[in-house]
Amino acid sequence: MSYDTYKNSLDRSIIYLAEIQLISCSNVFGQSPCTATGDKCYNTSTTCKDKANFTKATNTVKFCSSDVLNIPDGYRPYIKSVSFVTSELREDKTVPQLINLTLCDDTDSDIDSDPYWSERGQIDAPGSYFKKLFARNANIKGRTITLKQGFEGLAVSDYQTVAVCKISEFNDNNGTVSIKADDILKGLEEYKYPFRIPGVNVGLDVAASFIVDGESGMLSLDAIKGDRCRRRDFESLYITNQESFTDASGQLIPGDYWYKIYTYDVNDLLIGYDIINRPVVGAENAVQIKFMPTNPAAYKYRIYGRAQNSITYYAADVIGWQDEVTFIDKGESNRFPLSSDYPQYKEFILQSDNPKDVNSWQQTASAETINLNSPSGLSASGFIKIEKEIIYYSSYVLINGDAVLQNVQRGLFETEALRHYAGAAVYTILYFTPDNPFTIAKSILTKGGVSSFADTTTINALESAWTGPDFSCLPIIKDSDLAKLYFDLMGMLNCRSWVNEAGKITIKEIKTETPTHTISDDINIIKGSGKLDGNNKEIKTRVVLFWDRTDATKGSGDKESYLRQTAAIDADAESENEYGEELKKELFTYWINSNCGEETALNTYVNALLEKKVKRLRDPKSLYTCDVELKDSDIKLGEIVYVDSDDTNNADGDNLYGYYEIVKREPKGNKITLTAQYFADVPRTITIIEPPLINVKPIITTRQTMPDEIETTNLQYFNGSSFVGGNNLTGKLNKTDVTLRWDNGYTRTNSTIKDMSGNTISLIDTSSHKIIIGYNIYLFTANDDATTKKSATQRPSNSDANGVWVKLATIPDRHINDNTYKYQFIVRGLKVGKYYDFFVSEVMKESIYVVDKEAI
């Protein structure tokens, strides 16, 4: 019989299995490579006598319920009791799951646990099983324990995993043993960043490395012999056309500038749209962007600038792969970068102790290196922190046992490249360039050593389906840990993550969905178990998000380290007729930053995210707790269910027959205590406010829930004299810049919607063209120059065999500039003679602007 057959039968005996994975050694004592002599070990790390040659293997010890009739082969019937609580899902965090096991201790002959029993063993061996197990495996803390549930008579292979945890505590209570195990995700808390690389220190003194604008700056440095100075006045990146936004004195006009960085491969093919960077020009009268290339195939970058929200100009080319590019726009014109100028700076080394004498400085072409005393724990390339400075290295070589870091870049992320002396500690730091947030989530799980527990099917599907902005993270140089980063990431994705009943780390978006189960008084809820908690303490009427982190040296909760803050407010909830006060929740995120995409797209994303949070929090979300029988164990954590019980009432006194989300689940023998949270899905009017920043006007946008999916028609491109093409554009390109345009959008099932005032707006009426935003523009570059090989479906695909789809942008409505064709967009930097396809996708489904006005 199957597991389900037993589970659904009226009577059955529940049996638990617990499997603990211990670390053992696969060597044979005294035989190569083991060089140990004397009394033999037990092939465990604790008893090892030749740790240098310890060869890691796994040894699983297995236990089953003590009241089992037919003991499964290989299992010891020691489990006296099991209690476990699955994760508890709360608004902004997941409370980890927990297992408590009580086991009987026993005498043991050691036959199964002593690899050398035949030489020294005895049937009446002294000591008890667990006392010896703990003594031989002192490192049992942190080992994985898998708890399985089944029934008397069920084959072991059909048992179901109900929890996978890591052992956090074990105690011997003279005759019984208690083992406590925590959630796998809780283990992420153990990975603190930055963390010191054990045993790795600075091997030789490291000179300071200054960056100055010119010679006068160099000569005024407080430098000593051996210090380096990088002069930026030799940099060769300048804007290249006549659009110089200079004032009468020739200085760049302060304001809001945009730079788009297109990435090309060695064949000059556009392969990515790496970064949109938005610096604000301040008193220094220069725009400076540092960006980290993310695409390993990148060969060249073409940078476009856009100033004062109006004029686009070709800014610069950067030729050649560089690990980091600094681009400075001083508003000068007609100066072209030359590839022969690479690198774009000059570096000097002070040859004496007199930095004020220009003759003391000698130019050097040699890249800086740093000596560390050991390569242990160093990655092949990456970032490290020495004292307060962040340093990048492209590789290291071993010289006399030292790891000599190559192509070192000093003083990154606004840290100072100061002197460091031999013996200084070396730290590894965490840093994420803009990427798909689910790719980042997988990376965090990998760094935390738990990727093997990830529900890869679910996470990969979310990764593939992601159409929102990339996420990024400044270097973590202030105390943080992987758990904090991971759950911040989940919160910003409007998702939850937990270890599910199958022992897998899963991720799920918080949203309503068709319930899979109904929990009713009649056939599910055990008599006397229902309980309702009004749960008023979580009510919030506004949620404020601090984002775009600019200062990595400050803590994550320091508001001054964020450039942006956005608030979502439910004004009705704060009115005198309702709560009559501001109930505020403040959130801070590492993950949404200005280098993640265009400002409009980021604003749209943040606004939508906060809207969802306020909608969820503005009403009390009652918690209904009840017990169900084992037959209902298919109701899993995170599922949406109907609850039909007279324990809950609506205003009319009827059962509050509504959606609930299972947020906690506690199996207790053949009962499961479920905590279900009321999942209101009522349309609300939310106001988004972004407080003013430098040179940015405040915008208030009132939004409401989105109608059906919207499509566009008649995608065309401008061939120099007229617009041609249809929805499917294909042609051999004869221009480097292509202007695209397309018709207004329309909904698939509705042609009109109502605005906030109740006025009907036609979605295909040209007069209402401002209502739609968020078109995604995709570019397809064919692999083959000779023929056009577009995607078979003409839709963007991550795995198109015929070429590469690149998402160029999400278009805000400000690009509407034609009365006939309402949407227009220019793609620059393409290759003449190459085949390209373009695709304009459906807009985002989540939101729609109804009124858009400047205010205050």
Added chain:
Amino acid sequence: MSTPYILYNNLVASGSLSASSTATGYNVNNVIDNKTFTSWKANSSGAQVLQVDFTGGKVVDSWALVRHNLYDAAATIKLEGYVSGSWVTLTSDFTVTSNDVIFKTVDSSTVTKLKLTMTTASIAPQVALFFAGAKMTFPYPPDSPFAPIVQGVEVKAEVSKTGHLLGIDKRYNPFTIAARFSDVPATFATQLDAFYSACSVKPFIWSYLGNYFVRLSSNYQYQKPQSVTTYIESFTLDMEGAIK
């Protein structure tokens, strides 16, 4: 009417064990560790042998197998003893009728070796415990009334708010055997003392109206039978164990 037997002094544990073959993870010495969850298993079917070599002669009048698969394996079993330089059949080939405890009495023999041969068709034989030795024979059956075995089952039923039966969780308690003996010859007290001394914590075989692998109950208190007459007035044995 037969009387109860107890086989507790397992001579197999005092000998040197060997097996014709052994599957990985099923050490032959598991058959003497008094644990039913560890076992010896041959690595194939056919005729498989467990052999014990003693130092000197040992008196054997009974033997037992606990937690085995010999019924599932449709095995025929034979026990031979090495007596005065040659193998003698102590128990002739027989077919196993269940996977429950096997207990056999044989003519008392002094042996220097024992050889248990299990012949199976397609399933490798597996045995958790192999007992052999001199049994303790009670002079009389237990007093009436006597229940051969008392099996306890705890049942926990859950009902819905409207009264529907939702499910039942069934948990088995260890079975118990309580035997009271009256007017036993006082000379038997010596054997009882030796038995209790050996089995206060160790399990043993109880054979009376069925064969059981049992231990003295955890709360059992041995009250040494005393009598000024030639008969012990009464004593009890409280035993418990797992079914099968």
